[in-house]
Amino acid sequence: SILCKYFANSRLMIFSINNCIILCTRRDLPMSIEIRAEKAVEIANEAGIFALGFFQRVGSLEIEDKGPQDFVSEADKAVETFVRAEISKHFPQDGIVGEEHAPLASQSGYTWVIDPIDGTTNFINAIPAWTVVIALVKDGITEAGVIYDPIHREMFSAVRGAGAILNQNPLICDANTSLTRGTIGTGFSNRVSTKGIQKLLNIIFDRGGMYHRNASGALSLAYVAAGRLLGYVEEHMNAWDCLAGQLIVNESGGRVEIQDADEMITHGGRVVVGSSGVFDQLKAMADEAFEG
Structure with a gap:
C-alpha cells in the first residue's frame, strides 16, 4: 500500500510504501x-x-x-x-x-x-x-x-x-494500459460540428475500444488521473473545464496534449489526455477524427 503526506509549510513529502518510510523533497515552490x-x-x-x-x-x-x-x-x-x-x-x-x-x-x-x-x-x-x-x-x-x-x-x-x-x-496514472482493456472518456461541445465526435466513436469501436461520457469533462479528466478511464478526448473544451484536469493528469504521471493556458482561456481548444500506454494512440485517433 502507498500513503502520501504533504506538509503545507515545508518542502517535504513523506511516502509510506509497504511500511517503509521514504522522505522526498518537493519542487522548490514559490x-x-x-x-x-x-x-x-x-x-x-x-x-x-x-x-x-x-x-x-x-x-x-x-x-x-x-x-x-x-x-x-x-x-x-x-x-x-x-x-x-x-x-x-x-x-x-x-x-x-x-x-x-x-x-x-x-x-x-x-x-x-x-x-x-x-x-x-x-x-x-x-x-x-x-x-x-x-x-x-x-x-x-x-x-x-x-x-x-x-x-x-x-x-x-x-x-x-x-x-x-x-x-x-x-494519484498514479498506470502506464500499463491498452485500448481493449478499459474505457475512453469523450465529450461533445456545441461549438463544433457533430461530425468529429461521430467519427471518433467509430474509430474507438474499430480499434476494439469502448467509450464513456458522463457529461462532466472535468470529472472525466480526474478519472483519467485516478486510472478509472484510459484517457479523454474532446474536440473543443473551454479553459475552465480542462486546465485543472490536464494538470492533475500530468502530475499523476499521465500524458497531456500541451496548450498555452492563456490561449485556452481566450479561445478554448482540443483536449487529449491519457495514460502513457495509450496516449499516442488517442492522439492519432483525435487527429483522424477531427481533421479539417
Missing part, C-alpha cells in the same frame, strides 16, 4: 503558489457544500437555456459568485475567469479559472456527477488545479512539480 493552491482546495470544498444545498432542491431551481444541450442554473451563478468573492477576499490583485460572469483582469500575474458546476446538465437532472473546478494560471502555465466532487467527497488536486493527490492519497 510560497505565493503554495498559499494559493491550499486556498483553492479550501474554496472548492466550501463551494461544494454550498452547491449541495442547491442540488438537494434541484426541482425548484431557475434554469436558462444557453444553447442546445447547454444550460445555466441559479446554482451555477450563485456558486461562481461565492468562489469569486472568496478569491477576491484573500487575493484582491488576482484575476478571475469563470464560465458565468465577466472576467476580472489580473494585477498580480495570477489568474484563477473557475467552473462553479461542471456538469450542469447532470446537476439539473439530479444526476450525481458534477464538480467544482478551480485552476490557477501564471504566464500561460497552469500552476495548480482542483476538481471537487462533493457527492462522493473526492478532492482531486495538483500543484505543478509536486504531484497529484486524491484526498490524502497520491
